[in-house]
Structure formats: C-alpha cells, structure tokens
Amino acid sequence: MNNLQLLKHCSNHPEPVLDESYMFIEKHKDLSLYAKKTQEIKNQLITLKELNKQKSKEVKKVEKNIYHNLAILLEKNAQFSEFGCFINACDATVEVASKNLQALEKITKLYLEKRDLNDIVPGEWIQALIDKTSSRKKGQAGEEKLIKILKSKGYLYTEKFETFIKNKKSVSKFKGDFTLNGILKNFKVQIGKDSQNKKMDLCVKNGKDIYFLEAKHISISGGAQNKQIKELIDILKNKLVNSKFHQVSFLDGAYFNLLFSKNLKLKNAIKKSILKNNEFDDGESPLNKIESQKVDINNALKLNTGNFFINTAGFNKLF
Numbered sequence: 001m002n003n004l005q006l007l008k009h010c011s012n013h014p015e016p017v018l019d020e021s022y023m024f025i026e027k028h029k030d031l032s033l034y035a036k037k038t039q040e041i042k043n044q045l046i047t048l049k050e051l052n053k054q055k056s057k058e059v060k061k062v063e064k065n066i067y068h069n070l071a072i073l074l075e076k077n078a079q080f081s082e083f084g085c086f087i088n089a090c091d092a093t094v095e096v097a098s099k100n101l102q103a104l105e106k107i108t109k110l111y112l113e114k115r116d117l118n119d120i121v122p123g124e125w126i127q128a129l130i131d132k133t134s135s136r137k138k139g140q141a142g143e144e145k146l147i148k149i150l151k152s153k154g155y156l157y158t159e160k161f162e163t164f165i166k167n168k169k170s171v172s173k174f175k176g177d178f179t180l181n182g183i184l185k186n187f188k189v190q191i192g193k194d195s196q197n198k199k200m201d202l203c204v205k206n207g208k209d210i211y212f213l214e215a216k217h218i219s220i221s222g223g224a225q226n227k228q229i230k231e232l233i234d235i236l237k238n239k240l241v242n243s244k245f246h247q248v249s250f251l252d253g254a255y256f257n258l259l260f261s262k263n264l265k266l267k268n269a270i271k272k273s274i275l276k277n278n279e280f281d282d283g284e285s286p287l288n289k290i291e292s293q294k295v296d297i298n299n300a301l302k303l304n305t306g307n308f309f310i311n312t313a314g315f316n317k318l319f
Helices: 003-012 031-051 057-073 082-089 094-099 101-115 123-130 134-152 161-166 179-189 224-237 254-260 265-279 286-303 312-317
Strands: 169-173 202-205 209-217 243-252 308-310
Touching: 003 161, 003 243, 003 254, 003 265, 003 286, 003 308, 003 312, 031 082, 031 101, 031 123, 057 094, 057 101, 082 101, 082 169, 094 101, 094 123, 123 134, 134 169, 134 209, 134 243, 134 312, 161 169, 161 202, 209 224, 224 243, 224 286, 243 254, 243 312, 254 286, 286 308
Parallel strands: 209 243, 243 308
Antiparallel strands: 169 202, 202 209
16 A cells, blocks of 8 residues: 555544543642642732732831742742733743742732632632643643554564664654664664754654654644644655655644545534634635645655655554
8 A cells, every 4th residue: 555545545534523542631630739829829919909908118018028928829830820820911921920029019910900809719710721731732642642552553662772673563752762863873864854853753663664753633723733734744755765764744633634534524514613713824715725735745745655644544554
C-alpha cells in the first residue's frame, strides 16, 4: 500500500467524534488546595474593601501589610482564583503581580472597583477553570496514545539508541539519544531542515524502516490550527536521501475528518461551524483554505513517496 492508498484508507476510516485519549475528566487532585487559596485571597480582598471606607495612617499600614500578604498568596496555587483570572485580564500574570507590589496594588484597586466580591468559593467553578486549560495537555496525550497502540503491537519503548536499533520493533520520543543532533549522528540523516529545525514527536523502527513522526490533534479550525497544518505539510515536503527513512505527519481530531472524511453529513456540520465562527483570520475563505491544504498534502505525498499523512486508522495500518 503506497502513501496515497494509505491516505485513502484513512479517509474511509475517519476519526471518532470522541476520543478518550484526549479526555481529562477527573477532578484535579489539588482542587482543595486551589479552593483554600482562593478563600484566603478573598479574605484579604474583603478586608481591603472594608478598609477603603476608612482613612487614617493606621489603615494605610494595615493595607500595606495586606498587599504583602496578597503577594505571598499569589506565589502558589492562585492561578484559578477569580482574582488570578482578573490579573490575566489586566494583561499581567499572577507571577508578575506577586513580585511587583506597585502593579499588584493597582490591579487590586481595579478589581475592587470593577468586580463584585463575596466570600463564596464554589469548587466546581474552580474545576471549570482548570478544565479550560486541558488543551495544553493534548500534545503529550497524542504521543502517549500512539505509544500505547505500538506497545499493544509488540513495540518496545526506549530512549537508548542501541536498544532501539537492536530490536525489530521499537519506539522512542524525541528525547534521550533522540535529539536532532542525535538523529544526525546515529542515522546520518538530517530531519527538520525544511521545518525550521523543529524536533518531531516519535521515532519508530519497524524492521529495517525508520519513521520520524509528528503528531497533532486538531479539533477545530482557525489561524493557529492553520499554522499547525502547514507544519505537517512542510514535514511531508522533506525528502530523505535513504529510502529506509520516512517522515510521517499524523493528524487526528475533527480537523482530519474535515479534510478527508467521505462522510458528507459530518463534513458539512464542521464546515457550518467554521463559517459561523469565521475561524480563519487571514482574509482567505476558510473553505478555500481547506481545499488548498488538501491539494498541498496530496502533492507532497506524490513528490515524496516514502512519506505519509495518516490518522489513527492509517497509523494502525502502517505499523
């Protein structure tokens, strides 16, 4: 099966609507610590609000102490408090505010002026803020998903080059011996030269063939996502001199279905969402952008027959 046939196999086997590999649904183990810190911050802010109603030298001294207390409280576990979120809205970070009393005082006054303040600390509200950050975990989750699949097929995970080469089937992340320099030294092949020397995610050995793989999970479209697709296409354009070396662009999530699924009902639903939200910000029609990406992927695969563009079904087929 050549790379275009494998892509056709992928299009016939689209991504599921829900993928448990990218679900982070358990309550955060430190939720109680975040709630406790939020309550302590609120106590300080409530005290400040009451002190603002008074004017005396003694009050000024107390206020100064409270700002010092706030700075200390912000040093750890404060990023999911209402006040921590407000600091972000002021174009600052919790870390910066905790180390700059002048900025902290200004932000605090704005908070007391612009926001309602009460002493309620709902844990589910804090968990909701934590849930919003779950996208940051998805890059590593994709690597772990693929490693888990490979292990189930008898591949050995190792970060040691000698062990990797000795086994018929092996996999490594790009760490340990598997840096860009390590790849050049051990395999005598240069990867990443057409993608700003960006390191990839996995290195897989299957018999005599070596695969350098970049994995991306994209559930929606937009400017940032468009950049990620371009990175995957640039990887496909990099032709390696030895036929036993391959570059693989792996894409899962709804965006793969948008590009290649034959399920018209599914594709149309995703397209409607894109058009409604106008998720590309460079002035080009989003549907034109998607068609251009498909053409670029197919052209790159035709030019470099040893490289692959795959989804989960294609990954299972290739390995």
